[in-house]
Amino acid sequence: MTDIIGKTSEAxxxxxxxxxxxxREELIALGILSEDRQVLxxxxxxxxxxxxxxxxxxxxxxxxxxxxxxxxxxxSSFSRSLRIELGxxxxxxxxxxxxxxxxxxxxxxxxxxxxxxxxxxxxxxxLKSEGATWRDIVRTTCYxxxxxxxxxxxxxxxxxxxxWLGLNPLPASxxxxxxxxxxxxLVEIDAIAILxxxxx
Numbered sequence: 001m002t003d004i005i006g007k008t009s010e011a012x013x014x015x016x017x018x019x020x021x022x023x024r025e026e027l028i029a030l031g032i033l034s035e036d037r038q039v040l041x042x043x044x045x046x047x048x049x050x051x052x053x054x055x056x057x058x059x060x061x062x063x064x065x066x067x068x069x070x071x072x073x074x075x076s077s078f079s080r081s082l083r084i085e086l087g088x089x090x091x092x093x094x095x096x097x098x099x100x101x102x103x104x105x106x107x108x109x110x111x112x113x114x115x116x117x118x119x120x121x122x123x124x125x126x127l128k129s130e131g132a133t134w135r136d137i138v139r140t141t142c143y144x145x146x147x148x149x150x151x152x153x154x155x156x157x158x159x160x161x162x163x164w165l166g167l168n169p170l171p172a173s174x175x176x177x178x179x180x181x182x183x184x185x186l187v188e189i190d191a192i193a194i195l196x197x198x199x200x
Contacts, residue, residue: 056085060092062125065102081126085197092132092193096143097122098185109184112150116157119189127193134165136193139172143188147177150186 018024018033027033034040060081084091099115100122101107108114127133142158144150154175162170171191180188 057082059083060094060126060130062122062129063102065122065125066097066100083130088197088199090130090132090195090197092127092130092136092191092195094123094126094191094193096188096190097126098180098182098188100185106182106184112186113153113157115186116154117161119187120157120161123189123191130195132193132195134162134167136195137171137191138194139192140174141190142173142175143178143180144175145178145180145186147175151175154187 018027024033024037028035031040031042059079060083062080066080079095080097081092081094084093097119099107099118101118107118124134127136142154144154178188180186
């Protein structure tokens with residue numbers, strides 16, 4: 001029907017095909033398209049500028065182990081992690097992380113335990129890039145492709161890792177069976193960390 005042009009955070013413009021009249025109506029309602037199908041610039045609502053201040057945040061990267069999702073041949077629009085400054089504290093929101101290497105390739109296809117360890121390594125490197133560790137993690141959400149088959153191994157690896165780290169108390173956690181974004185990924189973990197900033 002029409003094409004719209006948008007930008008991902010660091011990627012070049014991408015073309016998106018609008019496939020239905022209903023989709024076009026929603027793009028018009030969002031203010032992305034005009035009635036004559038022209039792309040409109042994004043404008044902040046007037047009340048936003050009067051009453052809000054954006055909380056400082058920045059993307060966290062660990063390019064030695066993980067590439068950015070928007071660098072994939074088919075870009076995916078999310079940051080690996082964000083650091084959000086809240087006064088004396090920094091909040092880390094770590095996106096779902098899996099057994100993916102610095103080139104965006106799945107590693108250890110078919111080896112659940114090795115995928116767990118790589119997932120922990122990738123998250124460790126994201127934390128380390130900001131001077132944080134797993135001791136700053138307060139919550140994880142763990143997605144397993146087949147929780148009945150793999151939970152015993154998952155819990156064994158997690159327990160060994162957390163014991164080695166000396167975590168006490170342990171992070172709050174939820175385990176969920178889920179289809180992951182790639183058929184060859186068997187585990188994915190997202191996490192929340194809080195770090196108290198030292199005074200300057």
